[in-house]
Amino acid sequence: MEPRKYYLISWSSFWGPSYSYLGLSDRLKGGALVPIQNEQAIELFYNIGITRWFHVTPDIQILDPFLQRTSTALLVGMRAKIDF
Numbered sequence: 001m002e003p004r005k006y007y008l009i010s011w012s013s014f015w016g017p018s019y020s021y022l023g024l025s026d027r028l029k030g031g032a033l034v035p036i037q038n039e040q041a042i043e044l045f046y047n048i049g050i051t052r053w054f055h056v057t058p059d060i061q062i063l064d065p066f067l068q069r070t071s072t073a074l075l076v077g078m079r080a081k082i083d084f
Contacts, residue, residue, distance in 0.1 A: 012049030018042065024066065035068040053083045 022039040029036055045059035061075040 012052065012055070013047060015044070015046040017044050022066065036066045037068050039066040040064045055081045055083075057081070 018041075020039075020041045020043075024036060024038055041061055041063045043059055043061040045057055047055055047057045049055050056078065057080075058078045059076070061073075061077070063073045063075060065073060
């Protein structure tokens with residue numbers, strides 16, 4: 001019997017971009033206690049299939065938050081997923 005082989009980057013690895021937009025109504029913007037605006041974000045991720053059941057996904061996001069007093073943010077993250 002041959003031992004199982006695991007590859008660092010498997011057939012299930014992939015990457016992709018993402019964009020999101022959160023539009024707030026004028027009524028909500030006018031009634032808020034702090035100045036708010038519409039929110040936008042872009043993301044780039046790479047899903048690494050360590051095995052068929054274990055995936056690691058590093059990502060980078062640029063976020064223009066809804067609070068007007070907050071500047072654009074750069075977020076770097078990583079998540080892991082285990083399928084049972």
